[in-house]
Amino acid sequence: MLCGKKCLMEPMGKSTLSCSREPACTFFKSCSTLLYTLSVIQVVIFVALASLQLIPSYSGSIKQRATVTATTLAPTTTAEQTTSSKIDDSLWSKVFLNKAEVVLSTKAPLPANVTKVTCSYNINDLKLKGPMDITFDNEPPTMEELNKMYPDVSNGGSYKPKHCLALHKVAIIVPYRNRELHLRYFLFYMHPFLMRQNLDYKIYIINQHGNGTFNRAKLLNVGFIESLSDYAFQCFTFHDVDLIPEDDRILYTCPPSPRHLSRGVDKFKYKLPYVGLFGGAVQLKKEHFIKVNGFSNTFWGWGGEDDEFSRRLQVSRLPKLRYPADIAKYKMIRHKHEKGNEVNPDRYNKLQKAFYQMHKDGLSTLAYWVRKRSHICRLSHM
DSSP, X not given: OHHHHHHHTOOOSSXXXXXXXXXHHHHHHHHHHHHHHHHHHHHHHHHHHHHTTSSOOOXXXXXXXXHHHHHHHOOOOOTTTOSSOOOOHHHHHHHHHHHHHHXXXXXXXXXXXXXXXXXOOOTXXXXXXXXXXXXOSSOOOOHHHHHHHOTTSOTXXXXXXXXXXXXXXXXXXXXXXXXXXXXXXXXXXXXXXHHTTTOEEEEEEEXXXXXXXXXXXXXXXXXXXXXXXXXXOSEEEEEOTTEEESBTTSOOSOOSSOEEOOOEEGGXXXXXXXXXXXXXXXXXXXXXXXXXXXXXXXXXXXXXXXXXXXXXXXXXXXXOEEOOTTTOEEEEOOOOOOTTOOBOTTHHHHHTTHHHHTTTSSGGGOOOOOOOOEEETTEEEX
């Protein structure tokens, strides 16, 4: 193209931009011949490398390639940058589908990160420890010490494996107020636990401002909206700050159906208190959480919101998944009900309304304002 432009821009006379026919066009022809020769050599090298499997194969559909490109190139944005924006999945798909078509039609070299192999989630491939010794006898590291302990975790609590391309983008949403000791234990144990599972994750601490009655379920709804505005997460883990998994074979990968993680807790002798329980630590895909309209916003105080949410799943015909009882074990940090989180005396009455209130109460009616956002000490706090 440069030879062509030189030919076209060669002036003849005062008012024309026609080509001079002699030296410039001769130069253009020689350049085009050279470029053609180089392109042939490039194709031969490309085919040779492909046959030796030194470059990735391009077999598969355009749609499949677009998915790989989108997964690799999707940018990370901070909460400060996108306070209220929503990610349009259809727009992203179109953009990266066009990108994939351009790459294939021009045979341009792929970006370096696209060639990264995808992470394996086979239990034998992950560097897991299995049962872990979880103790709360010693003082947990301070926030400053935690900041130095996990340099691979970015300031803001996000992590991506460097050696492979993560296939699971997970937001860890923790409702919180006035439990710094518990939070330090949580970060100390959870970051290495999640990193060993090759997850693209970020921890969000959703702090209710003031000393009014605590509303755990509403904070989880807020965490969903805020994290979705921050990054293209595929699934969401709603996690109490006082629960720590005792076995890293409890994979926090995105589940095909809603998953109850904390099946067995030491407080209940590692037995499921009742079949319908869906609380403590749970996971849902984005589309499933939207389908049930999130949690109810009306449960102020302790208790009831998890059972009401379980009924939403039942109404929506979304089966619950659980890991085997010998693996799904959690340890709880013992504590008393703090002021402002007393037992909700109206919780049983509200449970009776779950079947016909779920589409009138939840994400669709969520109202809140963010007083402060901060990215500190390996977590995002708001």
